[in-house]
Amino acid sequence: xxxxxxxxxxxxxxxxxxxxxxxxxxxxxxxxxxxxxxxxxxxxxxxxxxxxxxxxxxxxxxxxxxxxxxxxxxxxxxxxxxxxxxxxxxxxxxxxxxxxxxxxxxxxxxxxxxxxxxxxxxxxxxxxxxxxxxxxxxxxxxxxxxxxxxxxxxxxxxxxxxxxxxxxxxxxxxxxxxxxxxxxxxxxxxxxxxxxxxxxxxxxxxxxxxxxxxxxxxxxxxxxxxxxxxxxxxxxxxxxxxxxxxxxxxxxxxxxxxx
Numbered sequence: 001x002x003x004x005x006x007x008x009x010x011x012x013x014x015x016x017x018x019x020x021x022x023x024x025x026x027x028x029x030x031x032x033x034x035x036x037x038x039x040x041x042x043x044x045x046x047x048x049x050x051x052x053x054x055x056x057x058x059x060x061x062x063x064x065x066x067x068x069x070x071x072x073x074x075x076x077x078x079x080x081x082x083x084x085x086x087x088x089x090x091x092x093x094x095x096x097x098x099x100x101x102x103x104x105x106x107x108x109x110x111x112x113x114x115x116x117x118x119x120x121x122x123x124x125x126x127x128x129x130x131x132x133x134x135x136x137x138x139x140x141x142x143x144x145x146x147x148x149x150x151x152x153x154x155x156x157x158x159x160x161x162x163x164x165x166x167x168x169x170x171x172x173x174x175x176x177x178x179x180x181x182x183x184x185x186x187x188x189x190x191x192x193x194x195x196x197x198x199x200x201x202x203x204x205x206x207x208x209x210x211x212x213x214x215x216x217x218x219x220x221x222x223x224x225x226x227x228x229x230x231x232x233x234x235x236x237x238x239x240x241x242x243x244x245x246x247x248x249x250x251x252x253x254x255x256x257x258x259x
Contacts, residue, residue, distance in 0.1 A: 003203055006243060007222040007253045009035035009147065009168070010236070011067055011116065013053035014044035014076075014227060021076075024233035030056045032236045034252045035063040035222060037114045037147070040095035043069030043077025047098075054102045063252030064103050065147065068095035069116030076228075077117040085132035088119070093136060100141075111254045112166065113137065114147035115154075124152035124180070134161045145253055150219050151179050166253050169220035171199050171239060172229045175210045179218065182211060189230040196242035199223055203248060221257050 010033045014021045021044060030036065036057045039045030045053075045067075057064050069077030071091060083091075092115070100110045115123050115133070123129050130153040137146060138161055148154035150167040158165040172190055174182040202208050208218045225236055240250060 003248060005249045005251055005256045006203055007035050007063075007166070007256060008033045008236070008240065008243075008250055009037055009063075009065070009114070009222050009224050010232075011037045011039065011224075011227055012056075013039040013049050013067075015049055016044050016046055016073060021228050024227060026053055026227070027056055028233055029227055029236060030060045030062055032233075032240050033062060034250050035065060035111065037065045037067035037112075037116075038099055039116070040066050040068045040099045042071045042091065042095055043073065043075075043116050050099060050102050051105075054099070054108065055106060058106045058108050061252075063111035063254050064099075064108050065112035065114050065145075066096040066099040066110060067114055067116050068092045068119070070119050072118075077119065080118045080122055085126075085129045088129060089132040089136050092133060093140075096141070110141060110144050111252060112145035112147050113141065120149075123154050124149050127153045127157065130154045130157040134158050134163055137163050147222065147224075149180065166222050166257070167220045168222050168224045169199070169202050169208070169218060171195050171223055171225040172232070172235065175208050175216065175218070177210050177212055177214055177216060179216060187226065187229045190235060192231070192235045192238035195225075195235050196238045199239050200242050200246055203243065204246065222253055 012026045038053045070081045134157045145164045145166045146158050147166045155165050170181050207215050
């Protein structure tokens with residue numbers, strides 16, 4: 001059944017000091033989304049940028065999420081780093097705590113936590129890491145959503161523990177037949193019209209075409225695109241316009257779903 005309301009999320013605040021990532025300004029992207037995954041300093045971001053991005057989200061009524069990653073500024077968090085679940089989750093605790101305090105500074109709450117990059121992909125298949133992460137969330141943010149991949153260990157463990165979870169549909173990533181995304185470190189420019197059609201079809205039919213040419217079913221509550229995808233501003237604008245033209249309203253998951 002076609003949906004009438006959907007969340008659009010994007011990874012923001014992913015610069016560092018004088019270094020800038022992507023070809024679009026966060027302020028422009030913030031106007032097009034309903035949930036922001038804000039970098040927390042380990043793969044990108046710094047205190048001044050976290051403060052700026054949180055304020056932007058508050059000003060635009062966008063749901064605030066922490067986007068913790070591996071301690072990997074050089075590799076933008078897209079390289080797997082070995083560590084025990086306890087070590088990796090302590091890194092997440094550190095990052096989430098910092099972002100939540102910036103949110104509290106402006107009277108906002110933490111809507112969600114979404115691990116970044118290689119950490120997200122590792123957690124999707126690593127039951128022990130997912131268990132440790134969900135235990136942390138149950139202890140300090142039991143009402144916050146975990147953004148994750150449908151069918152992942154993160155989703156399974158979160159649901160079993162009673163933690164609210166949000167499954168994502170990836171507008172600017174390809175799908176494998178398993179339902180997993182094709183992980184990439186180099187993203188090319190995409191056709192905004194093709195991406196808009198892909199997203200609309202997923203929302204209306206619950207289907208997506210895989211890299212092998214087969215259609216698979218897909219379930220999700222939020223649509224994700226990445227701010228470092230070339231041409232992301234045009235992509236996001238066309239996608240949003242297409243969804244609204246189909247009668248859908250764009251709103252944060254905190255307003256649109258209950259778990």
